Amino acid sequence: MNFKFSKPFLELKDYFLTQEKFELYLDPETELIKTIPQPEQLDLYYESEDYLSHDDTQKSFFAFCYNFAKSFNLKSKTSLIGRFIKNGKVLDIGAGVGDLVNALQKKGITATGFEPSPKARKIAGEKGIVLKPNLESFKENSFDLISMYHVLEHVTDVEKQKQEILALLKSHGILILALPNYKSYDARFYGKYWAGYDVPRHLFHFNKKAVKSLFDKEFEIVKMKPMWFDSFYVSILSSRYEKSFSPFIKGIIIGLLSNCVALFNKEPSSITYVLKKRF
Template sequence: MIKKADLHLETRDYFLTKHRFDISKTSIHGVLITTPQPQELDKYYDSEEYLSHDDSNNSLFAKLYRFARKLNIKSKFKLISKYDQGGKVLDIGAGNGELVKYLVEERLDAQGFEPNEQARKIAYQKGVRLLDHLPVRNKSFYKVIQMFHVLEHVRNPKEYLDEIHSMLEDDGILIIALPNFKSLDARLFKNYWAGYDVPRHLFHFNKNGVINITKEKFQLLENKPMWFDSFYVSILSARYKKWAIPFLTGLGLGFVSNISALITSEPSSRIYILKKLK
């Protein structure tokens, strides 16, 4: 169990309910926790503005999000292909199934798991059947498991990682993507930073946090910045602060954050590639 420690900051659910939450340090260095953690989280996702679960929003911002998502799918495919070596691939948090569909079309042996019913329905309309539960009985079954912006939503990330470990083949690969609360955009926007996204994000990580929470079961092979995320997060954050022309100011600050990351190695979001330890 990850234990709460000193307060990091106070914030709100600026995306939907405006409810107030605390973000505190924990017993694991580099990992923060959202409190309180609502027992019923579904209502905090119930919005067509939650773009990873809904394709019906046709705003300019939503269209740009979907364009960036398509570019990311190709980069994810290249990354997964580097490690899958003909083995089975599992996409956890598969959303509307676009990545799984692309992987199958590229002849990878891929499955997807998505807990949100609405997202699964959208995937089904695209011809993709997603699992509605984590296939924990599939021991040593997958060569690659990938979780892009998933671990921060999990109530007990250490236990979840233990389950993932058991599902991977020996020397299997886990790919995680997470927001980085040490980035420049996080430090500039503070409690308005969209990367906190409380209470949907129950935990928050920097690089040290990922290393510390995974080191017993996994070896970190490499990490990579996610350059598009800084723009998306900064535009949302500028909206939350009610800045004039949030789209343009967010783009500008996203660009500045990326330049800063070239110097500090603290991007808005990171991809971590980890190998299973026996």
Template sequence: MIKKTDLYLETRDHFLTQKRFEISKTSIEGLLITTPQPRDLDKYYDTSEYLSHDDSNNSLFARLYRFARKLNIKSKFKLISKYDAGGRILDVGAGNGELVKYLVQERLDAQGYEPSELARKVAYQKGVRLLDHLPVRNKQHYQVIQMFHVLEHVKDPQKLLDDLYSMLTDDGILIIALPNYESLDAKIFKSYWAGYDVPRHLYHFNEKGISNLTSSKFNLIEKRPMWFDSFYVSILSARYKKLPLAFLCGIFIGICSNIMSLLSSEPSSRIYAFKKSK
């Protein structure tokens, strides 16, 4: 059971409501928790500004986000192809279905699960049918399960990991992407760092945190940075902090964060690939 311990920092929902929240350390080293955790989280996602769910926003920033997403999808496809071995693939937290659509177009046996009704409707308009529930009854059914920026949104990450473990084949691969609160951009922006994204992000991870949470059921076999995330997060953070020339400032800090991560191995976001242990 994950227990809250010492206060790490105080912040607020800079993205939408401006409500105040605390981020605290937990009984699992490297894992932080957002408190309080609202019972109804849906209202914190209910806006066209939440770009991973809704494609209707046509601002310059939204267009740049979608351009970066297309590049990221190709990178994700290469990673998934490395491990799929012709088996079934499940995208957990599939958003508006872009990745699932791309994987199917590339002739992979892929499906997606997305709890947001709005995101599922957007995906359906693109010809992608997403599951509205996690198919936990499909024991040892999937060769690859991926969660790109999903685990931090989950109220009980340990239970979800247990469910995914049972759904993977004996040699199955679990791919997880997470923001990293040890990155340079996180240290620069502190409580304004968009990677905290409270209360939508209920938990916050560094490498030790995700390793400790997965160690009983999975073995880490690969990790790689997500270079575009530092720019997206830094631009948002600069806007939250109301810095002058926020876009350019965010780009500059994103570049600095990526360069520093080559030395520190602490990128703004990181992808982890785990193999199911027996």
């Protein structure tokens, strides 16, 4: 697929870490958005103890809120995966510190994970969870289900990633994606401060049309599910970025409002997509 990121969409900063400036450009046909420029040494932008998906040892109040939401989401993820897989094999791409892999294994599901971050793999290893450092470790057509929870937005080449997924999935296998939705109310409310953009760690940005455009030829979307807790986490973080007087309270209010709006317009802060391979 040939993308043409020709339409300026938004100017913003890396509010999480460096304060560097970036721009978002839209492909008008697919509505996929790309972060420009994409740093050559992207790993450096993850080097922070506050990047919680790679480190679950932090004890701050914000980390407590994050881990509470993660615990709830973990149950939702394992339940969803369990509905589509019984005795097959699962691969979690971008496994972080391995919590989903661990939860699936405890449910009796054969699960393994890939995680490029050495720091996250080390923490997972200390908990007895072995994660692979690259996808080349896995054989083609060997998985019945692949999950990517808030991962696709981080990859440098979405088309290449799709081809890798296709190679690893068995015929009519399931792909589960969770992605921030830039059409949500909280995204529109916070604008350039919306934490769902998270540049430059998020290299691409999605809405429903972008996902359908990217995957429709090879996959059928069989389910879309809101991730209700994400609106609160993202809104609190966004309020911190814009230096609100009381970011926690404001974030809770905007997160709740975003969820209420999503009940009507079906545009939640984050969406879990369940896709089935067509062949």
